[in-house]
Amino acid sequence: GENVEQHPSTLSxxxxxxxxxxxxxxDSASNYFPWYKQELGKGPQLIIDIRSNVGEKKDQRIAxxxxxxxxxxxxxxxxxxxxDSAVYFCAASRTNRDDKIIFGKGTRLHIxx
Amino acid sequence: xxxxxxxxxxxxxxxxxxxxxxxxxxxGHRSVSWYQQTPGQGLQFLFEYFSETQRNKGNFPGRFSGRxxxxxxxxxxxxxxxxxxxxxxxxxxxxxSSGQETQYFGxxxxxxxx
Numbered sequence: 001g002e003n004v005e006q007h008p009s010t011l012s013x014x015x016x017x018x019x020x021x022x023x024x025x026x027d028s029a030s031n032y033f034p035w036y037k038q039e040l041g042k043g044p045q046l047i048i049d050i051r052s053n054v055g056e057k058k059d060q061r062i063a064x065x066x067x068x069x070x071x072x073x074x075x076x077x078x079x080x081x082x083x084d085s086a087v088y089f090c091a092a093s094r095t096n097r098d099d100k101i102i103f104g105k106g107t108r109l110h111i112x113x
Numbered sequence: 114x115x116x117x118x119x120x121x122x123x124x125x126x127x128x129x130x131x132x133x134x135x136x137x138x139x140x141g142h143r144s145v146s147w148y149q150q151t152p153g154q155g156l157q158f159l160f161e162y163f164s165e166t167q168r169n170k171g172n173f174p175g176r177f178s179g180r181x182x183x184x185x186x187x188x189x190x191x192x193x194x195x196x197x198x199x200x201x202x203x204x205x206x207x208x209x210s211s212g213q214e215t216q217y218f219g220x221x222x223x224x225x226x227x
Contacts, residue, residue: 006155032213043117043203043218044156051213055149089156095213100169105155 002027004092006104008083014112019080021107022096024072030102033066033073037089038106047088048075077109085111115140116171117206117219125225131192135176136204138185144168144185144209147179150201161203162187162194163209191224 003026013019031052036044050057050064050073057064061080066073077084078112087108093101118137126132138145146169147159158171169180179189185206191198201223203218 009153034220041220043205043220045218046114046215058210093213097213100161100171101216102147103156103158105153112206 002030002092002102004090004102004104006090006107008107009105009109010108010110012110012112013080015080015082018079019077019084019109021075021088021109022072023074023092023104024070025070025092025102027092027094027102028071029094030071031095032093033064034091034093034101035064035075036089036090036091036103040086043090051067080111082111082113085109117204118215119202119204119222121218121222122220123223123225125227126194127227128194128196130194131190132194132224133190134186134204134224135201136187136189136206136219138187138204138206139217142206142208142217143185144207144214145181146205146207147187147189148203148205150171150221151199153186156203159189165177194226196226198226 006023034049037047038044061078063076087106090104120135144163148156149161161169165181174194181187201221203221207214207219
């Protein structure tokens with residue numbers, strides 16, 4: 001079945017440095033790739049998404065890149081801040097509303113002072 | 114607009130009991146999905162309801178069931194609880210008209226089975 005692999009499972013970076021989280025997906029028909037951030041005690045919240053007709057998307061310190069040929073996509077956070085500490089989930093889905101979204105297992109990001 | 118709400122927020126049960134969790138989606142959203150979150154396993158999809166019908170189902174045993182009401186509110190039920198059912202149960206709502214919609218998650222119900 002469809003699968004999304006996410007790496008690393010844990011990531012520690014110095015405040016101000018960049019963080020990169022990578023995901024690969026198995027379903028070549030996937031064309032929507034959202035990223036969610038889950039803070040302690042809360043449910044995941046969408047932070048950025050990308051569709052298959054776009055190779056890169058940026059929103060302030062956050063950017064996502066997509067390589068459809070290789071079936072992988074990445075989240076880049078620059079100039080990391082303490083409030084970036086959280087668990088991040090990547091996901092993949094198709095356009096069809098009857099297809100479920102598949103999540104990666106998450107990356108716990110620690111921003112070190 | 115009010116967000117997704119889940120009740121109760123915390124629950125302690127013993128093995129063999131059953132439990133019902135409730136989720137109220139964002140107004141206007143017709144799709145409600147349920148996930149089980151455990152350390153190391155990420156978000157495991159349970160099922161999705163749309164217009165009172167189950168539209169998708171994950172790989173969980175029949176002890177896990179759900180339903181959706183005409184106002185889009187949803188409940189999930191777990192019967193004959195096992196220790197391994199201890200987890201954070203999240204629900205997420207969306208409009209339900211395509212696979213490229215943002216899912217809005219509630220804060221979750223943390224279930225502890227003793």
